[in-house]
Amino acid sequence: MKKIKIVVDAMGGDFAPLNDVSGAIIAAEEKKDEIDIILTGRVNLINDELKKHKVRPDNIFVVNAEEVVTMDDSPVESLKTKSDSSISVGLNLLKEKKADAFISAGNTGAVMTASILKLGRIQGVGRPTIGSLFPTDKGKTMVFDVGASVDCKPVHLLEFAVMGNIYMKNVYNIINPKIGLLSVGEEKSKGDALTLEAYELLENSGLNFIGNVEGRDVLRGKADVIVCDGFVGNVILKFAESVLDVMKNKFRSYAEKGFFKKIWVGMMYGTLKNVVLKDFDYQEYGGVPLLGVDGISIIGHGKSSPIAIKNMIYKAEEMIRKEVNSKIREELSSLAIKK
């Protein structure tokens, strides 16, 4: 089996380089014959972190990058002004074919922008897309797009469906994923100008298109892939993330109302966490892929744990082994011929 080289942005996320390096070490040890890991970032900080671990696996390498893109940096600006950042250096390695994939828990906008500009788009892709997993009763639903592309045209939603279909089939082993179009009613006649036209395209796409789904269907597992404009997807994703925080805050203020209430909340918390909160905790899911760029780039939550980082690395490996990008290229070009 060919070894795969995965670049990990060691400066990415709120707990960098701690969680990035720890996650990288776990992955490097578990898969020492399958993957090599290249950490990018300030070499002294990375080495300090590596020294804290008993063993330094042979399949971990470090490439220095002096600058760090912070969570507050403007994506476009940071690309111009911080050309020696861990993100830029990492993506350059992909561009120069010195590595196969890049993962980062850093500034989402910056990683996305840099990936699109440095790696370019796969031929046939009008707009790249970021997908996000939502927990459902029946498993998981992935919503494309959650913020890479706003002001989409109908054909872009079709592209998201094609890419999402390939991703769910290959990375989550779902046979013939059900594709839904996010809209304001189930009937074909319901929607806005964008979705009404996209419906026609999806209906004739040969995909397993189940028609319109509504906001209430996202958490109900009605579809495996739900497509929408990145504006709408981003608003729902951020809304969903906030629900957990709001609930936690409510329990916190309730607990503060008195000693017994505090004990009572403490008693309930374990159950609450297992039954409900865990599923809504988007930090548990590791990273989301940026699909449509000519290379593998996975973006993680800023609060990614070492396990989340490890999962991102494995997801990158799987995308490469399953040749997700070649499949996207093929299907989109056969779609272009049909049109």
Add this chain to the structure above:
Amino acid sequence: MKKIKIVVDAMGGDFAPLNDVSGAIIAAEEKKDEIDIILTGRVNLINDELKKHKVRPDNIFVVNAEEVVTMDDSPVESLKTKSDSSISVGLNLLKEKKADAFISAGNTGAVMTASILKLGRIQGVGRPTIGSLFPTDKGKTMVFDVGASVDCKPVHLLEFAVMGNIYMKNVYNIINPKIGLLSVGEEKSKGDALTLEAYELLENSGLNFIGNVEGRDVLRGKADVIVCDGFVGNVILKFAESVLDVMKNKFRSYAEKGFFKKIWVGMMYGTLKNVVLKDFDYQEYGGVPLLGVDGISIIGHGKSSPIAIKNMIYKAEEMIRKEVNSKIREELSSLAIKK
């Protein structure tokens, strides 16, 4: 004080005519000098329901309407084919100036479409809007639009802001409501074509515009009024409503796993309900107003309780007493002059 005549659709909602009539009776008794109530629907069904109550208040009247629009009827079709429905008859009373307001817990689309077509729009309003309240830490945020108008132009979002501002000021007594524009980032430069232009209009509107808000800010009470295209608002509203159902289902399946789990969930449920679930229960809020139509039309949840019906009646009364529609007309015409 001039008595106000409010039409209640007695055939509207999943529990019609029971809840509609019960709610109407409570309101009629509590405010016998302030309001008259006209129930529209099948007169024999309504009378049967009225007879179940000890007293029949003098300020309750019945107007017969033979047909019933069901929850599954197509809004536009039902308007054409069921001209003698409780909705049509009720709105005709407004049109003929025989009543001042209409409330219904029936088919939302049908009530909305019939209201717009029968009552017409207030001069200066390009698109009517439905607002929905979201619970927040600090109180309530109302999102406009949640489904009346999709494919909005920037000026429509400005209209929603003007109407929402007047509504929150007058009906919820909020001084100088904070207006937010729903977008994908806080910075002015973030958004899609619609919101980028709407930002400019809102900035120069003289309203208390606080800039962009994100999906995560909806439940955080950052703004009193949040404006967005009806497509986006509808998707979030339905997503939010589903969160409660999903959580309830999760607790239910957990309880089914064994006797002790069932008892434990039973013990927790009271707290859960008071601390979290209640706030997310959108049925508690009574109706949402359709703003921008030339008349008062309030639409309630299909599952509206008698108390929800009563609250809708009171909201209608308040909108009339505070002259919300005259204020909308004035502010939009002065905005038109400024343009």
